[in-house]
Amino acid sequence: MFEYAPAPESRDVVDIKPSYGLFIGGEFADGTGTSLKTVNPASEEVLAEVAVASADDVDRAVRAAREAFGTWSAMPGSERAKYLFRIARIIQERSRELAVLETLDNGKPIRESRDVDLPLVAAHFFYYAGWADKLQHAGYGADPRPLGVAGQVIPWNFPLLMLAWKIAPALAAGNTVVLKPAETTPLTALLFAEICRQADLPPGVVNIVTGAGETGAALVNHPGVDKVAFTGSTEVGRLIARSVAGTGKKVTLELGGKAANIVFDDAALDQAVEGIVNGIFFNQGHVCCAGSRLLVQESIAEELLDALKRRLGTLRLGDPLDKNTDIGAINSAAQLAKIRELSDLGEAEGAERWSPVCPLPDKGFWFPPTIFTGVAQSHRIAREEVFGPVLSVLTFRTPAEAVEKANNTPFGLSAGVWTEKGSRILWMADRLRAGVVWANTFNKFDPTSPFGGYKESGYGREGGRHGLEAYLDV
Template sequence: MVFEYAPAPESASVVGIRESYGLFVDGAFTRGGGEPFKTINPADETVLAEVACADEGDVDRAVRAARKAFDKVWGPMPGAERAKYLYRIARIVQERSRELAVLESIDNGKPIRESRDVDVPLVAAHFFYYAGWADKLRHAGFGTDPRPLGVAAQVIPWNFPLLMLAWKIAPALACGNTVVLKPAETTPLTALLFADICRQAELPPGVVNIVTGAGATGRALVAHDGVDKVAFTGSTEVGKEIARTVAGTRKKPTLELGGKAANIVYADAALDQAVEGIVNGIFFNQGHVCCAGSRLLVQESIADELLDRLKARMATLRVGDPLDKNTDVGAVNSAAQLARIRELSASGEQEGATRWSPPCDLPDRGFWFAPTVFTGVAQSHRIAREEIFGPVLSVLTFRTPDEAVTKANNTPYGLSAGIWTEKGSQILWTAQRLRAGVVWANTFNKFDPASPFGGYKESGFGREGGRHGLEAYLDV
């Protein structure tokens, strides 16, 4: 029996989107020297706002403002005083959580349930968590006198705009650094709303600066001589470019890049529980997740039964309006990303895999892609090797645990993995052999501010979150 849900739209009236936005430099909004660009709603392609574009001169102003704030105010400030600002920001995020969640869904395309129940609560939790560390850094295990690096250049992606901002800014500020942050050009609005939160929290001018723009703005920021730290989350290709830029300089990099995670299901797994984890692993946030479980490795003896249950569950997923509280899968973030998802999915069929999607009525306007699963996938197929970054699952089978580990590790990435089995010994045996920075057992996509996150190989280096996330922003 399939239930029909009446529309349950969240009102957009809680958000007041301006016609245009400037850069946030030295505590004030200012014009940008580059050509302004427009950010659109991916669910219906309507223009939301015009946003300033920072050129090299604007980036220089932001870095200088951050340096001044670091030297005169934030760096010398006692950790207990810095903590008060972080706590204040966390509380304001909670107070304005509905506004932030709605704006995130409008600008990004993700379902409001995810913005409301996952993203925004985690944002507040990260600021609360790192506020607690601000006056305890000498007890973190990085020496008796750890010191901030200085000015941190931070470049974040479009898949979790507000959450990635919190992952970057909270530990940087807790350690005594100042920040120049560049959000993705397709999702700048919650970062600019966060700038308003910084003003509301009376954060000293120059401690957080936000420069909007596309790739040229990010390159200017990363290459600026006044930057001491570079933190980037995004594609492996851009990560390699950044690594080349900072090589031979004093800049300390953290790179959290792509992934092609294996979700391993053993024959003894609780199948209904595993199906929920598989769905969450690949269809959460439309598959726009670096650690998405995009490769399902299922033991051969249960493959048919698991796939039947998976398809039945996929048939219940609701695709549509991101602001509808019943929506499970929202809009793809941009036309460019939709084109990539379509191109890689077409290659899967061309290379011989079998494609299946549940019956799905997609809206006429906007960027949409139905939840999709491929069976008969070989390890040589592009859909098994390349990061699709969309709601597309590739299914492979294995017979033995050794074969499962070999196939799971057969990737240039190493960000995350999942294991489904009722045997604790099998979980430990498998996890010890997987080359992945995060391994989930009988769950997937679980995050906590106290837990470090990061990858191996082409998934980057360094860790964000937890005590480990402090090291990236300290001179140890």
């Protein structure tokens, strides 16, 4: 096996300030609340202090968004499109800076930030810029109107990409935005605020309020918010659904998942192994739609597992800023504790645990890529979202059994099917209760394609023409 020399990306392309305020009405302003520290998960180094927005701060941001709404919504779509195109181009121009900052704050490998996240972020703004003057052709009536102020709360696993998924369609439809990034990964959202100023976006169209759960709750419950968009855990999603019930607010929720990645005996084995690795070990498994349950046809289970273990032995875990790194750091100490707890439970319930030889760095939050075999459907690791690099392996004999096992979950966000038979792919996709079904691939995203789930994975769609509906009064 080749030995790789270190190939670190430079931190010098990013200027991280010691402290950050809130972005309200086109200006950075001090918060009236406390502050929190955001740390580099790979080293536990404090990167910056960030303001925690109080209820009063959230109110200021919502009022700024409301004030800007009249002008922004009345602007011709072709004019709004110019701002979105400008933002997309600036994101491309500053993509290296954004990718390094995302990796420092989140812990994901620079290869993923640079080659996956940033191109998709720009693509979403380009795509929805194209829709801004064509809303009457989106299929939602001859004269669809924006809703007003959108309150958006995003998670820490894809901080900048989730921002793009939320802000781009909202602005294209003529809404204004108050966005709260996750407390552990606020820095790229704050750099995006600078990009809004660079693009001369009218003040108040986009506002960024940082903080933790209380800040998010203040935003969701604010009477001046017309639309709530949330991506995160099912538990928080339930709280949001309860709190907005009866208020008239439009809501979309993209929540947890426990996706089945289903491999049939006629699948291209090496291709399937790559898809399994991408499905669960991409972004350290911090993916709502991760293929965390591998369902493999019994006749090839042993052969596939041998190949998968060989492949895991070649993955490189370490410094996320090293361009050779495949597995980065777990985002926080709290998330690492949850992964460890559920993995220990998997062993206690009788599943067999395996990880490749994988030295872990002394500092930071790390967990090796892990496979569990001998998993029963009743095991908690097969039912609960681990949100880490942990794969549960189950077997099946017939397509009908595969469907039954895949659907035996409270979630319904995604699934993958690996087979050479197109008819079987269609047969499976028709029966799998999942919002997205990938065929002979996994974790592939495109701004033109809608994404979202069923059951406890939430409701509503993001991306594509469908993603506009949530931001229009239809």
